[in-house]
Amino acid sequence: MAKDFTKRSQDYSKWYNELVVKADLAETSDVRGAMIIKPYGFAVWEKMQAELDKKFKQTGHQNAYFPLFIPKSYLSKEADHVDGFAKECAVVTHYRLKNSEDGKGVVVDPKAKLEEELVVRPTSETIIWNSFKKWIRSYRDLPVKINQWANVVRWEMRTRLFLRTSEFLWQEGHTAHATKQEAVEEAELMLNVYADFVENFMAVPVLKGIKTESERFAGALETYCIEALMQDGKALQAGTSHFLGQNFAKAFDVKYASKEGNEELVWATSWGVSTRLMGALIMTHSDDHGLVLPPKLAPIHVAIVPIYRNEEQLEAISEKANALKSELEAKGLTVKYDDRDTYKPGWKFSEYEFKGVPLRIAIGPKDLEKGTVELARRDTLTKEFVDYNEVSQKVFTLLDEIQQSLYDRALKFREDSTQTVNNWDEFKAAVKKGGFVNAYWDGTAETENKIKELTKATIRLMPLDSKANAEQGECVLTGKKTNLLVTFARAY
RNA sequence: CGGGGUGUAGCGUAGCCCGGUUAUCGCGCCACGUUUGGGACGUGGAGGCCGCAGGUUCGAAUCCUGCCACCCCGACCA
Numbered sequence: 001m002a003k004d005f006t007k008r009s010q011d012y013s014k015w016y017n018e019l020v021v022k023a024d025l026a027e028t029s030d031v032r033g034a035m036i037i038k039p040y041g042f043a044v045w046e047k048m049q050a051e052l053d054k055k056f057k058q059t060g061h062q063n064a065y066f067p068l069f070i071p072k073s074y075l076s077k078e079a080d081h082v083d084g085f086a087k088e089c090a091v092v093t094h095y096r097l098k099n100s101e102d103g104k105g106v107v108v109d110p111k112a113k114l115e116e117e118l119v120v121r122p123t124s125e126t127i128i129w130n131s132f133k134k135w136i137r138s139y140r141d142l143p144v145k146i147n148q149w150a151n152v153v154r155w156e157m158r159t160r161l162f163l164r165t166s167e168f169l170w171q172e173g174h175t176a177h178a179t180k181q182e183a184v185e186e187a188e189l190m191l192n193v194y195a196d197f198v199e200n201f202m203a204v205p206v207l208k209g210i211k212t213e214s215e216r217f218a219g220a221l222e223t224y225c226i227e228a229l230m231q232d233g234k235a236l237q238a239g240t241s242h243f244l245g246q247n248f249a250k251a252f253d254v255k256y257a258s259k260e261g262n263e264e265l266v267w268a269t270s271w272g273v274s275t276r277l278m279g280a281l282i283m284t285h286s287d288d289h290g291l292v293l294p295p296k297l298a299p300i301h302v303a304i305v306p307i308y309r310n311e312e313q314l315e316a317i318s319e320k321a322n323a324l325k326s327e328l329e330a331k332g333l334t335v336k337y338d339d340r341d342t343y344k345p346g347w348k349f350s351e352y353e354f355k356g357v358p359l360r361i362a363i364g365p366k367d368l369e370k371g372t373v374e375l376a377r378r379d380t381l382t383k384e385f386v387d388y389n390e391v392s393q394k395v396f397t398l399l400d401e402i403q404q405s406l407y408d409r410a411l412k413f414r415e416d417s418t419q420t421v422n423n424w425d426e427f428k429a430a431v432k433k434g435g436f437v438n439a440y441w442d443g444t445a446e447t448e449n450k451i452k453e454l455t456k457a458t459i460r461l462m463p464l465d466s467k468a469n470a471e472q473g474e475c476v477l478t479g480k481k482t483n484l485l486v487t488f489a490r491a492y
Numbered sequence: 493c494g495g496g497g498u499g500u501a502g503c504g505u506a507g508c509c510c511g512g513u514u515a516u517c518g519c520g521c522c523a524c525g526u527u528u529g530g531g532a533c534g535u536g537g538a539g540g541c542c543g544c545a546g547g548u549u550c551g552a553a554u555c556c557u558g559c560c561a562c563c564c565c566g567a568c569c570a
Contacts, residue, residue, distance in 0.1 A: 013564085028562080087568075123570095157493070157568065164569070217570095237570060276570055307529050346530040353530090364529050374529075492570090 005354075007288045012232040013160075019282060020161045023291040023355050026278075033159040033166030040355065041278065043299035045169065048277060049149065051201050051296075052171065055193050061145040061173060066127050068151070069118035074126040078251040084218020085122045088155040090166075092118040120153040125219065125244070125270055128174045129252040136176060136266060138257045143186075144176040162279040163236075163492055170274035176249075176266045178256065183267035184222075187243040188464075190271040191224040194239035202277065203294040203407040204228050204284045205414055206238055207436070207487060209461025214445050217270075221245035227460045227487070229414045230283040233434020235460045235489035238280050241271035279492070284410050285379075291356030292379055294406050295399040301333040302395060303352040307345045307364030314339070317363045320388065324361070324373075327392050333399075353378060358402050359395060379406055427476045427488075431457040437488040440473035442480040451477055457488040 005022065006015045020026050025041030037045065053063070069092060076082045096112030121127065128146065135144060153167045173190060177183040191208060198204050206226035216223040220242035228238045249255070249265040258264050285292040295301055304321045308314040318339060325335040336357075338348050345362065352360050362374040373391050376383040379402050386394050417435030421427045430437040432455075441447060441459065452458050462484060463469070469483045 011564095017563085030561090032561080084569095152570095154569070158566095168570080170570085240570070272570080274570060305529095309528070341528085344528050344530090344532060346528085346532085348531090349529095350531050362529065366529070 005288070005290070008231060015288075016279075016283060017161065019286055019291060025282075025291070026161050028161065031166075033156055035159075035161050035165045035167075037169075037275070040299060044281070044293065044297050045275060045278060047297045047299070048197075048201070049171075052193075052197055052273070053147075053149075055197060056147045056171075056173065059145075059189060059193060061147045061175075063148060064146050065148050065150070066121075066124050066131070068121055070121050070124070070127045072117045072119050074130055075119055077126060078219050078247055080247070081125060081219035081251075085154070089122055090120040090153045090155055092120065121150070122152055122154045123270075123272075124148065124150070124152075124172055125174065125248055126252075129248040129254060129268070132174075132176050132266070133252050133254045136254055136256050139178050139259055142176060142178045142256060142266065143182065145173070145186075146175065147171055147173045160279075162275055162282070164276070168275050170272050172270060172272040175269045176254065177268070178258070178264070178266065180245075180267050183245075183269050184243050187222070187224055187241045187269045187271065190269070191226065191239070191241040194241065194271070194273060195226050198226060198228070198238050198277070198280070199407065201294070201296045202281050202284075203296075203403055203410060204238070204280055205407065205411040207461060209463055209487065211240075212445075212448060212459045212462060212486075214448060215459065217242045219244060219247050220270075221247070224464075225461055227489075227491075228280050228284060229417055229436060229489070230280070230492070231413065232283070233417060233490070235436065235491040236276070236280050236283070237460070237491065238277060239271070239273040242269060244268035244270060285406050286356065289381065290354030292406070293356035293358060295358045295403050298356065298358050299334065300336045300352075300355075300357045301399060302328060302335045302359045302361060303348070303357045304335065304337045304361045304363065305345050305348045305352075306337075306339055307362055309365065313365055313368070316368055320368075320373075321361075321363055324388075324391065328395060331392075331396070333395070349376075353381075359398060361391065377402060379409075421476065422474070424476055428455060431455045431488065431490065435489065436460070438485060439476040439488060440482050441484050441486045442475035442478050442482045443484050447475060447477050451488070456490050458491055459486050460489050460491060462486045 006018050008015045024038050026035050026037045029036045075085065093114055094108045094112045095114060096109040097106040098109040100107045132144060135141060149171045151167055151169050156164050156166050159165050175186050177186060195206050195208050198206050206228050208226055211223040211225055217240060222243040224241040225237055226239045228236050230236055246265040246267060248268050254266050255263050256266055281297065282291065285294065304325060306314060306317040306321060308317055321337045325337050328335045349360065356378060358378050360376040367373050371388050372385045373388055374383055375386045375391060375394065377398060414436070418438065419430040419435060420438040421430050427437065427439055437457065448459055469485060471485065472481055472483055473485060474480065475482050
């Protein structure tokens with residue numbers, strides 16, 4: 001399995017592709033750009049969903065479901081929005097097939113052309129706001145705070161498993177508020193929910209900030225984002241939250257009667273994270289031995305492998321293993337006792353290692369004699385013998401430790417990979433080296449584009465409070481005085 | 493959608509330049525036996541429209557044309 005597995009230093013993207021497939025997370029499908037998420041990969045995604053869903057509900061949101069198909073005319077109601085997505089929309093034009101003339105298959109029935117073509121949703125603002133219009137009459141109907149778990153389609157030229165696929169899974173939150181302040185607070189709140197989740201559950205440290213105008217979501221006034229740094233020094237946008245102002249309320253004519261009896265446009269937000277988080281997870285923690293999963297997202301916390309020479313030994317070991325399994329499961333862990341006799345222990349060790357199972361316990365004849373087990377941790381690849389009576393406690397301690405140490409390790413990597421530069425030569429060298437590069441920027445799209453052209457680096461984010469920054473510096477490209485100290489990187 | 497590369501068994505490959513018996517090897521798979529503290533070994537077995545469609549030829553995995561898919565590098569993006 002991990003034999004002939006590409007090392008990160010040899011070819012990082014090959015390493016990633018092989019890891020995703022060999023760890024049984026996902027595979028490519030016959031449909032261009034679309035992926036098949038396999039049970040093991042989906043189990044990780046389900047853990048992410050479960051935690052996020054809990055957080056959304058705790059912050060007052062309700063789940064709902066809106067159609068996959070959006071009437072083409074809806075999409076064009078908000079000008080910036082349609083501009084942003086038009087180039088990557090799949091369109092449904094017909095609703096029926098018929099047998100082909102030569103009898104060898106089916107063809108689209110030209111008679112079954114749709115009056116109005118349907119767009120497969122690239123995101124759902126328009127169809128949701130079309131409903132909000134019907135739902136919202138008075139200030140008493142506000143706020144409306146909806147989330148939906150769904151698939152969306154964005155026709156991509158180049159795709160990579162989890163990182164960019166034509167169809168992907170995500171959640172999209174859509175809220176409507178009476179005041180600007182409330183909407184801005186909502187967008188900021190959800191950004192914090194994401195950051196909290198990504199850092200504490202995925203053990204992936206993130207920077208929080210806002211996007212420049214050119215990187216902003218199509219139709220938003222402000223896009224808040226969290227950015228993570230991958231091991232190859234490239235940044236990955238892990239989640240976004242948008243303050244949409246009144247753009248969609250205007251486009252869909254969503255007004256409410258205020259307490260004072262005035263007719264007012266409502267204020268909007270939307271926010272989402274996708275299966276792309278799986279890519280962030282993989283590229284933050286995994287190593288040349290395969291996947292590394294933080295305990296909070298691991299579908300299997302502990303794998304127990306018996307080592308035996310005869311049936312008698314297996315029985316004695318199984319008794320101990322099953323007792324331990326029950327004890328750990330009673331405390332909420334997922335434990336796999338792998339007593340298959342079709343694979344040898346060494347093979348199983350490698351398999352669980354490759355699949356990122358945080359802890360592995362081996363029980364053999366020597367352990368039976370000494371009353372111990374061998375406990376191995378995935379993140380450090382270290383092993384130790386532990387008294388059987390203490391192993392349960394030790395497992396919990398170690399899982400916490402692994403969760404924390406993965407985060408600490410990733411944070412240290414990010415800090416070591418963050419540079420602050422003051423002039424163009426330093427900037428070029430820093431971007432070439434990789435990682436986050438902090439530099440002053442004069443605030444113009446022109447300079448931003450020029451920098452992107454010259455170095456492939458983009459502004460990943462501006463600090464949340466950048467507008468309040470009193471410090472002055474010189475733009476790294478133009479030398480103009482500016483107070484905008486922003487973070488650049490090459491990005492996924 | 494531009495430039496480059498690759499398509500041979502589930503996976504990785506030899507053969508292709510220079511056309512010619514039954515398409516090579518490894519891994520994996522199946523059966524039986526021996527094994528089991530870091531990817532076991534033996535014996536036997538199954539598995540191929542040589543990416544697809546045309547063409548050249550007595551004869552094509554091999555030569556020609558077109559198409560498709562995947563990978564890498566650009567443009568676009570979560």
